[in-house]
Amino acid sequence: MSTTGSVPVSLAEIARIAGVGRAAVSNWRRRHDSFPTRIGGTDVSPQFSLAEVERWLRENGKLDTIGGRELLWPRFEALGSRDESGLAIAEAARRMRSPRSRTSPVELTPGAEELVDEAAELGRTEGARETFEFLLQRWLETHVRQLSTTPPPLAALMARIALGVRVGSGDGDRSGDGNGNGNEELTVLDPACGTGHLAAAAMRECAGPGLAVLACERDPALAALAAARLAFVADEHEARTEIATADALREDPFTGPRADIALCNPPFNERDWGYEELATDQRWTHGLPPRTEPELAWVQHLLAHLAPGGAAVVVLPPAVASRKAGRRIRGSLLRTGALRAVVALPPGSAQPHSVSLQLWILRAAPDGPGATPPGQDALLVDATRFARAGTRDSGPAWEALDAFVLSALEALDRPDTDPPYGAVRVPLIDLLDDEVDVTPGRYTSLSTEPSGLELAKTWKELGSVLTDLARGAQRLAELRVETDRPQTMATVGDLVKAGALSMRAGQQPPDGTTKPGAASVPLLTVSDLLTDGTPSGLVAPGTAPVIAEPGDVVVAGVVRAFKAWVHEGPPTALGPQLHALRVDPAKLDAHFLAGCLRAPSNGRQAGTHASSSSRVDIRRLQVLQLPLAEQAAYAEVFRTLETFEEQLVSADGTGRGLVSDVTDLLAAGGLDV
Template sequence: MSTPDAVPVSLAEIARIAGVGRAAVSNWRRRHDSFPTRIAGTDVSPQFSLAEVEQWLRENGKLDSIGGRELLWPRFEALGSRDESGLAIAEAARRMHSPRASVSRKLSPAARELVGEAAKLGRSDGARETFEFLLQRWLETHVRQLSTTPPPLAALMARIALDVRTGERDDGLTVLDPACGTGHLAAAAVQESKGSRVSVVGCERDSTLASLTAARLAFLSDDHDVRTDIATCDALRDDPFSTVRADIALCNPPFNERDWGYAELATDQRWTHGLPPRTEPELAWVQHLLAHLEPGGAAVVLLPPAVASRKAGRRIRGSLLRTGVLRAVVALPPGSAQPHSVSLQLWILRAAPDGPAAAPPAPDVLLIDATRFTRTGTRESGPHWEPLREFVLSALGALDRPEADVSEGAVRVPLIELLDDEVDVTPGRYASVTAEPSGRELAAAWREAGTILTDLARRSERLSELKLSSDTAQTTTSVGDLVKAGALSLRSGQQPSEDATGSDGGSLPLLTVADLLKDGTPGGLVPAASAPVIVENGDVVVAGVVRAYRAWVHEGPPTALGPQLYALRVDSSKLNAHFLAGCLRAPANGRQAGTHASSSSRVDIRRLQVLQLPPREQEAYAEVFQSLRDFEARLGKVGDLGAGLVSDVSDLLAAGGLGI
């Protein structure tokens, strides 16, 4: 049915191209016989020819307000290879700057042709905007393979480094990022420098990402005085900038990589605070940054929380504290960056000033707990960036002023208290957050509650109009029978092995039944190599224990499943994932499949019942199931928000805070 040269697009992509919702596209397909026919996919998830869709949309007046970017992206995606599509985007950016530049012969003929069309579109519709659009789509497509620094966090890290460093050079600002990815941190440093001459040096071992970083920084040179030098290399093993000394260094290094060069770098001169253990690659990156700082220069590095307390790294942490290099640690809210389930930390370091007038090391360290600035709801929603930025920068304002009071949630900890047997610099151990909410925060919370209540009222009205009947008999089948028929596969979560040492695949969040009984957020990290069952976007997850029974479609990064959790992967031509999850989520279904009457009993997943419906009818049911799920989520969110408001306002009233 498919055409070899046709670029396939889904209903969701057609909706983006036309600037409408997916439901509108479904309506066009049902009402217009002239709508393009499916060339691939299934009845539930059809795919259509991009050329035919574009022609139909133009003939029916559906492309009046849409530019060419949405039509361009599916062709980049159709290149297939992550590297080729990424390099094609970088090449297109280069051609936008230099129309006469030749296109790299490393690209396929199709990619070279696409580069020319993208460059032409960029010159007419805005080069930087076109590049950022294509880059963002590329990042979204390959989100499971890439870890990026969110722009608000990158801007905060850059601002901290600029504020903490001491002294300025006449020849401008030098910025180092030895693991630059797609250049979010380097770009933020340029933008936060506000007119200074900036020289950016960076390393990235992935050549595609290095090319995209160079392209991104090239656009910034239009508005800033910027010189860039981005090398494709592993900065720890093969440092091309060993003689460079930077004013500020920013880094979001790879986490939990055991194969970072421990053996071959054992005698490296960068380890002035001690040879990092094989299990502490993050401390290798910390010392790499320090080795490249000018006297008085500052480094800000994003690290997992375990680095602050792991036994293996206490000797190096102690040296960083005694020499006064580690100046502050900031605990961020979960969701600030990948992995989203973990409260990551910012380590703020400063090289000792030079000269005889240099002050002795500070007698204390500033520890800041900013975890309270998280949004209510799902972990993917991220923190409240503006108040978080304001709080952190305000707290750091007291860093070099011993006489200044610190903000609530921040604390100065004397070195003598930290240099014990553990050398734990986790902010939550010392910083207690008891501040009452401000009037602005309360007003924002009330507005948010009102918005959710209005939305709930609309959803309630729509759901109340459903025509429901309990008289219609419907046949059902069991999950076990669906597995036998090949409609889905069933995998049982397990406890990761404690002796697993492989970490080449990075780390994954680990979800357990205990996490579900708390707030549903994964409570730990495990090496990917030790995770027997990994659930991915679109899989159905079922908790197989009565006290925590639930079922949902997983949305988000790959996650490891612990015991009594099950992953169901559907054949989309036979089953709709949201329809399946809705059927399984019915409380009566879980009770009937329970093995005992107690709340701690197991649920026999294979006995769970699912309606037998054709794919088109499944889609209708799936939409209603999703509406109910959204209604439930908003109901829970407004309940939590309301409980917090009642608690906060009650405390203020009891303290005499009513203005009369």
């Protein structure tokens, strides 16, 4: 028997359970006297009984079947403690994979035990991995302020870098294509694994027989969740995993194994990392890390666990590259060839999102008679230009960033190869000064000025865009527009009832489904629309609830990114607050529909509140009622306006870039007078 009576849920959670917008739930509450009464919270953020909500939804036919996972999550959240809910989710995953195992390795309350059994049963019905990933993602979202995770695209990039930089062992060396074609045994280490994002990415990128993953996490709840996640991934890729619950710096559980690849996103700015008790530790071959430099302790920890020729990639805050206290250790890392490259990432790549984090790429000296001596220079890569404007946590243009960084690192061991624009090979003599500053921007900024030919080409492009703009403006100015003609309107909800179109609401795919390869589709989110509109993620097709096909009208149902357009690209998965409308071509023209929907006044009247973060009730958006033949004429003008707007944006960006470049050149004395 489900015990949901005392579990509180918010309006947002009710909307998720019912698969509708929050505005719809508010309307139900306002219009139906039978809607459950508030049991807690405030007038602004009321809470309701989950059991009463479930019963009301069923009795009023608001949904055919209630999603079991959505009903399950509020009960996990109601456990209260972050640790108890996390341990319960991990235990549920273990029982999903081993139904006969009833002995829990952790002590849970009776309520948590009952919930674990229900979750395990649901997982065996609706998919064990999908159910676990859903619960894990909700848990991470709930405790996002207390946790720091590595975004899947960054984790995958780090694994690819390590595979490429590592000195291989002949024919068995893995290419990093993730297809498991290599036969070489490979050991991967993550000594601060959190919930296992990096280790999971490593398993996907390094897939193949003989793969072993060693991970360590000092937080018991995070370690349990990491073990659960990696067990599912290991089943898929036939890997061996060992997850230890320990403080890797103070109680290193993997002193014996030597890793071929190490990946790490360590905790930042921790003063109590073990400075006193570890003062004589043998790992500090480059010097005892100062108390204020815990990140350099993690760097040396990784190097101490690498096999000869092994590679490590670690995420670090930018201050580690220049702080005075760490210059002696940085100098030793450079002189011995251990620090091979530093990559400055765009802001938004990982938490904290407002900071341009760095990837330090480390390599242990190769062994044997053919070993390459330590390098005489280091590669510094400034990838900050791949940031996308908009919200600070929107993330960079991952596909372009990935390609650029991997291309730049190809020049690492090729002295005769010039690094691409934005990367520079710096001799050690230039780095080993009084500061030993390895910040990429300090060295790459000197070579970023465009050439005269590049400037001339850009000016020509701007002139072409301005010519097209003038022609478009002339055509639009000749339109005859009447303001007082009466027109009949229909809402999207009316059109759905009439069968003129169907509507589907996008959702967040389960965490962990992001993966490269042919068997994936782009994932578009509201954050992407706030930048350049390019999808920033990839998901497996089977995990995406809604995929927009060419010809569908996509609508963003949030005020800050309100937009409607006809999708013309490849099939694309839609995230939360995005909607796909599929028209009946015998009744509606898709471009006519998109043009009507994206009218700013339409979005304002359908918005639920005045704030930019409020939602737009898509069903309330209005559309002109016109015969199909007249719709075509409107559609043509709408498309012309859309093209005109795109040209305006292009001209603005190109013009601003030219002003910036020419100003820099003039300030440097580049005017020929």
